[in-house]
Amino acid sequence: MAALARGTQIGSRLMTFLQRNSPRLKTHIPALPVRIYSSTSKKVNQSEYITGKRTEVDEERIQEIIREGEKAPSLTDPNDPSYVSHGFSDDPYIDLWSYRLIFFVAFSLIMVIGPLYIHYLPESNGRLWARREAELVIAERRKKGLPLIKADLCNPEKLVLPSDEEEERLYKKVMG
Incomplete structure (x- = not known):
């Protein structure tokens, strides 16, 4: 204050x-x-464990920290009522680590790396290549002053046009 x-x-x-x-x-x-x-809001001038130049060691706190770091007996003791078997092995230790490994592989490798691999695969249908090639052809034709599409792309003698009656019948059929 x-x-x-x-x-x-x-x-x-x-x-x-x-x-x-x-x-x-x-x-x-x-x-x-x-x-x-x-x-x-509050400034601490000294740590709670430091007094003067010596460091106080609280043995009870050290033992409490060590106990917190130990694995819980319910994870590996099949006789504990809160023990849950994951069904990978009869040995509780192997069962726990198999469970952890399988879920790590499933979520990190399959669900993350798999989609990234599929995303960066080369294009299989060639649409991007065809578009780039078309843009190059269009740029070349514009540079030479040619039309983008040739007027005689198809030979007019080989085209078979419908007769006027057939065209009228198809028009009525389509337009209802």
């Missing part, structure tokens, strides 16, 4: 000093007391 009050006093004095000495600040910022708060 003392650090907060000290920061407030320093901030107020700084703003007051700036308001008095800067004509731009004097016109734009009213001369009100300003409080600047520290970003932390």
